Amino acid sequence: MILNRRSLMTTALTLGAMKAFPGLSYAQARPLVFATFTGSWEEAHKAVLVPAFRKANADAAIVLDPMLSVDQIAKVNAAKANPPIDVMLHDPGPALVAIGQDLAEPYPVEKSAYYKDLIAEAQEPMGPAPFFQVVGLTYNPEAIKTPPTSWADLWKPEFKGRVGITNLNSTLGTGWLVEIAKMRGGSEANIDPAFKAIEELKPNLAAVAANPGALATLFQQGQIDISPGNFNAIQILKARGVPVEFVAPKEGAIAFKTTIHIVKNSPNRELAFKLIEASLTPEVQTTLMNPPYLIVPTNSKVTMGGEIARVLAKDTAELKQKFVFQDWKKINEQRSAWIERFNREIKI
Amino acid sequence: MGAAPASRDVTSYGMGLAAPLALFFLVFFVAPLLQLLWLSLHNDTAALHWGLGQYLHFLTDPFSLSVLGSTLLLGAEVTAVCLVLGFPIAWLYQRVGPRLQTIIILIVLLPLLTSVVVRTFAWIVILGRQGIINATLQSLGIIDTPLKLLYTQFGVVIALAQVQMPLMTLPLITALGRIDPNLDDASCSLGAGSWRSFFKITLPLSLPGVIAGCTLTYAAAITAFITQSLIGGGQMLFMPMYLYQQASTLQNWPFASAISIIFLLAVLAVVSVFTTLGRMSRGYGGA
Numbered sequence: 001m002i003l004n005r006r007s008l009m010t011t012a013l014t015l016g017a018m019k020a021f022p023g024l025s026y027a028q029a030r031p032l033v034f035a036t037f038t039g040s041w042e043e044a045h046k047a048v049l050v051p052a053f054r055k056a057n058a059d060a061a062i063v064l065d066p067m068l069s070v071d072q073i074a075k076v077n078a079a080k081a082n083p084p085i086d087v088m089l090h091d092p093g094p095a096l097v098a099i100g101q102d103l104a105e106p107y108p109v110e111k112s113a114y115y116k117d118l119i120a121e122a123q124e125p126m127g128p129a130p131f132f133q134v135v136g137l138t139y140n141p142e143a144i145k146t147p148p149t150s151w152a153d154l155w156k157p158e159f160k161g162r163v164g165i166t167n168l169n170s171t172l173g174t175g176w177l178v179e180i181a182k183m184r185g186g187s188e189a190n191i192d193p194a195f196k197a198i199e200e201l202k203p204n205l206a207a208v209a210a211n212p213g214a215l216a217t218l219f220q221q222g223q224i225d226i227s228p229g230n231f232n233a234i235q236i237l238k239a240r241g242v243p244v245e246f247v248a249p250k251e252g253a254i255a256f257k258t259t260i261h262i263v264k265n266s267p268n269r270e271l272a273f274k275l276i277e278a279s280l281t282p283e284v285q286t287t288l289m290n291p292p293y294l295i296v297p298t299n300s301k302v303t304m305g306g307e308i309a310r311v312l313a314k315d316t317a318e319l320k321q322k323f324v325f326q327d328w329k330k331i332n333e334q335r336s337a338w339i340e341r342f343n344r345e346i347k348i
Numbered sequence: 349m350g351a352a353p354a355s356r357d358v359t360s361y362g363m364g365l366a367a368p369l370a371l372f373f374l375v376f377f378v379a380p381l382l383q384l385l386w387l388s389l390h391n392d393t394a395a396l397h398w399g400l401g402q403y404l405h406f407l408t409d410p411f412s413l414s415v416l417g418s419t420l421l422l423g424a425e426v427t428a429v430c431l432v433l434g435f436p437i438a439w440l441y442q443r444v445g446p447r448l449q450t451i452i453i454l455i456v457l458l459p460l461l462t463s464v465v466v467r468t469f470a471w472i473v474i475l476g477r478q479g480i481i482n483a484t485l486q487s488l489g490i491i492d493t494p495l496k497l498l499y500t501q502f503g504v505v506i507a508l509a510q511v512q513m514p515l516m517t518l519p520l521i522t523a524l525g526r527i528d529p530n531l532d533d534a535s536c537s538l539g540a541g542s543w544r545s546f547f548k549i550t551l552p553l554s555l556p557g558v559i560a561g562c563t564l565t566y567a568a569a570i571t572a573f574i575t576q577s578l579i580g581g582g583q584m585l586f587m588p589m590y591l592y593q594q595a596s597t598l599q600n601w602p603f604a605s606a607i608s609i610i611f612l613l614a615v616l617a618v619v620s621v622f623t624t625l626g627r628m629s630r631g632y633g634g635a
């Protein structure tokens with residue numbers, strides 16, 4: 001066994017126990033373990049995806065083990081030969097890390113009944129995207145009477161001291177930075193314009209939140225009136241009576257693929273495949289699109305409805321037109337430099 | 349853990365009872381710490397090349413050093429606020445009746461009974477633009493536009509001081525309780541004023557408690573990830589957030605390990621200063 005960085009991350013005890021009692025770690029008959037995300041993701045998957053999977057697979061045993069992407073990667077890395085997780089869920093950045101570290105199995109595309117129905121951007125051979133996350137502008141309709149229409153509106157003088165953003169720790173913060181760069185003539189490869197733009201945004205900035213969740217609190221407390229925001233997070237706030245609205249800016253809403261992967265060396269490969277298949281079905285995606293979940297579907301056979309049809313897109317064609325996808329491979333390469341620069345330059 | 353010999357030395361104590369905890373620490377604290385050290389001594393994220401590159405990077409980078417500096421300074425500010433506000437409460441505790449004592453101890457302990465997250469969110473509500481402080485000041489006509497309190501150094505210090513206050517007050521109450529109240533009376537009857545008695549008698553005798561309280565508060569304040577990030581926001585960078593960024597977002601574990609080790613050493617240095625002061629004060633108290 002080669003001791004790489006990750007395997008040393010596990011405690012000495014775990015390593016020792018695994019060596020001494022290999023039977024312990026080869027859980028022959030363990031249930032399928034699906035590492036979803038915490039919070040609303042877990043709720044949605046518990047209520048919709050898991051029942052659909054069990055119904056289609058003779059009540060197969062499944063366990064949800066919600067955790068962050070980075071924790072999924074660390075856990076699988078710590079026991080590559082017999083991973084404690086069978087199905088991983090990732091944002092675009094961590095997905096590339098997981099694939100780069102050889103933790104994901106290629107998706108058996110030819111066996112899949114639904115893969116070909118996914119819209120082109122969701123067809124990822126290393127793990128398809130059953131859901132999109134969408135980032136647009138969030139604002140407080142009580143304080144801002146004319147809805148914003150563009151990212152550029154954040155720079156309007158009337159929003160002096162009313163704008164919130166997040167730092168680059170999150171997918172949201174990083175994706176937004178790239179979009180701002182594009183708006184000012186830059187790209188994933190040329191981020192300079194974005195930093196210049198944030199420099200100009202400083203008089204308007206009321207807060208640079210440490211994570212997207214903190215933005216929600218800031219809206220609730222009236223600390224900010226406008227910010228980039230995640231469509232799903234806003235719906236949850238709205239349902240709780242916080243005055244917030246979501247608009248897709250005219251430059252296009254940023255769409256992140258949330259991809260789902262079979263873990264390499266999973267002892268439950270077949271069931272893992274079945275779970276992912278279930279997540280791609282039009283039935284599951286339709287249910288998840290409706291309230292209270294409002295998760296953007298990726299299967300082109302799903303007819304858009306409700307709030308998603310109202311503020312995002314009525315059909316797949318419009319969705320493709322209104323969503324911008326970003327090159328996370330390029331982003332990942334430079335993200336650490338960007339974070340360092342953000343740390344140094346953005347002080348308000 | 350061998351059997352005790354027949355003629356047992358009554359002045360020595362068996363270490364057997366400490367073994368379970370020692371083993372626990374060895375496995376879950378010392379071993380991971382050694383892994384951390386091992387990892388930090390690598391120049392690349394895959395941990396294949398040995399070297400001191402991560403430490404060099406940190407120690408030659410003015411920005412990283414400024415993060416370390418501001419974190420240590422934050423701890424000093426919080427500790428000072430806790431000491432100044434906590435000492436009178438502890439002093440009062442020793443001089444009131446039992447019923448008030450119960451109330452004081454309840455007030456002191458109350459923050460410990462709620463989660464840090466809840467306490468911190470309460471501070472967001474208090475410090476916000478439409479929060480209690482701004483609303484009060486505005487209704488009194490003292491200010492026109494809301495003050496910026498949230499996401500400032502001031503806000504972080506105040507919130508941390510409240511969150512960590514019990515760690516200062518409790519050792520102080522214990523230390524002050526050990527002082528014979530007659531000493532104060534004696535000092536007064538010999539002609540010293542109450543301030544002079546305080547500085548000559550009470551304060552020196554309570555120094556062990558002051559040192560213990562400062563050490564605990566300091567260590568807790570500089571590592572308080574939740575309060576720092578919720579009240580300080582995303583642009584005020586302290587060591588715990590810096591570490592999190594490197595480890596979690598960037599997956600740069602060797603650099604994150606090096607940050608941890610440097611942070612650990614810096615904290616140990618500060619704590620050892622406190623301990624040395626404590627040792628000196630014991631000599632002083634005993635004199």
